[in-house]
Amino acid sequence: MAIFIGLMSGTSLDGVDGVVARFPDDPTLHAIDVLAHAHRAFADALRQELLALNTSGPDELHRAALAANALTRVQVEVVQALLEASGVTAHEVVAVGSHGQTLRHRPGEFDGTGYTLQINQPALLAEGCGIRVVADFRSRDVAAGGQGAPLVPAFHAQAFGWPHAPRAVLNWGGIGNLTLLPASTEAGGLVRGFDCGPGNALLDHWAQRHLGRPYDDEGGWAATGTVQKALLDSLLAEPYLHRPPPKSTGRDLFNPAWLDARLEAHMTAHAVGVAPVDVQATLAEFTARAAADALRTYAPATADLRVCGGGALNRHLMVRLAALLPGVRVGSTADAGLPPLQVEAAAFAWLARACVLGQPGNRAEATGARGPRVLGAIYPA
Ligand SMILES: Nc1ncnc2c1ncn2[C@@H]1O[C@H](COP(=O)(O)OP(=O)(O)O)[C@@H](O)[C@H]1O
Ligand SMILES: [Mg+2]
Known part of the structure; x- marks a missing residue:
């Protein structure tokens, strides 16, 4: 050994x-x-x-x-x-x-x-x-x-390969990255992987700014807010999300300045600001949508999604992700043998x-x- x-x-x-x-x-x-x-x-x-x-x-x-x-x-x-x-x-x-x-x-x-x-x-x-x-x-x-990047797909394929059906692994750290695994019995199946959008980075920033805490524990604060559709749509319009893989991103893109620019544009267009708690709810929805939309677009046959990284401990994010992916079994990598952290x-x-x-x-x-x-x-x- x-x-x-x-x-x-x-x-x-x-x-x-x-x-x-x-x-x-x-x-x-x-x-x-x-x-x-x-x-x-x-x-x-x-x-x-x-x-x-x-x-x-x-x-x-x-x-x-x-x-x-x-x-x-x-x-x-x-x-x-x-x-x-x-x-x-x-x-x-x-x-x-x-x-x-x-x-x-x-x-x-x-x-x-x-x-x-x-x-x-x-x-x-x-x-x-x-x-x-x-x-x-x-x-x-x-x-x-x-x-x-991402470099983890090769390891994900070894650790989480699944014989029955296509499986995906979502690593929800500061940035979200998806690994798309073919059924491991499928001959010549390709293992794909790419950064699907932000993970916790924007949520953490907003929690730090408004709660003075490094993260929104279990997404409890986000869960009490209301998703603002116009703001959500403007976040989802980010061109990175619509570019085909291979692609990778980081804090170079999804950072406080990126968020502030969109909040300001929203304020200008609607003449009214968004309450901090509603921004957090909208950011959580955005984060879940970025991952769910990427999965639906690039691996629609996925039957099972395992989540790792600290995002797996964010109950609200996990609930929203599962709700956005009807028909997909969504859960933590802990159920597949390795705890998310x-x-x-x-x-x-x-x-x-x-x-x-x-x-x-x-x-x-x-x-x-x-x-x-x-x-x-x-x-x-
Ligand atoms: N109990 C929790 N509730 C909500 N979010 C959590 C919790 N625990 C960890 N996180 C999130 O996970 C992040 C750390 O995840 P991690 O996988 O280490 O990311 P990275 O790889 O980017 O460092 C924290 O910054 C926080 O956003
Ligand atoms: Mg970390």
Whole structure:
């Protein structure tokens, strides 16, 4: 058995999730056995700095380097917590897969190649925990003409492949991404995946602004508001949602400025503002619609939808998603063997293993890359 650690911090900027997991020695087998999960929240100052670094600002190279060091210290804490919780020792771990924190995601732009930028300090992580680190998973896919995202479909196919019928996995982090799995018995079926729109990012921003809390617990606040149809329609008109995959997005698009522009336009057109609670209700509906519409458009035969990421804990979002998808069984990935907050970290443990084994980590049909590529750079222990 080979043990790997996966570390993920997504666009929600809530903190670092990690898992320590066991995989078969046989490189052709992919069963994953999670031994422990740990989470460390970002201190407020780091969260604010990461948020600020998502847009251009003064002295950003220096600030990004220091933020990478601070992020890595949180990663070291998560690794230590994982080792303690599982009883695994550092030398038993083959490698840590560390995604880093995405600050910019602009594949295919500017000069045609574009870039995706995750700040990270894999050398400091290797130094801090004495374990080989695999990092920088996305750039090779971008170099091969891909979006560099989503990278999780290959893992989703291994972990959640379903023999009976097409299944989809929705990762509702800060951004929402969908993996569309053919029935695993279907010969030559393609695994598709793309970012379907915002996840919690806009909801979190609005909750922070009006409730002073990092998120709307279980969507309780959104559930008491009324969806404003005209505002909802203007949000749903966002061109990104109507572009065919492969596609990926991030905070570069779905950010407070994007929302403010639409709220202002609504105010100008209707001469009346929308109450904060109704904005939250409308944002929740928008988030659920973006995912449901994408599923109906690109995988209408889907019979079962498993949701992971923190959005799976938002009861209101889950209720709305199920209501928008009659005939689809909607539930958490926990019912398919992996609790929602462990899935993405598990994917990076799996991607680290793929790198060490020299196996491709991308699915070219999901990212749009010219072909399968081995992803990541290895920093020796
Ligand atoms: N109890 C909850 N109620 C509502 N939303 C929640 C809850 N727990 C977590 N979340 C949401 O999940 C987010 C974190 O999800 P996560 O999967 O870690 O996203 P990311 O990968 O972008 O970091 C939080 O920012 C919050 O929006
Ligand atoms: Mg997170």
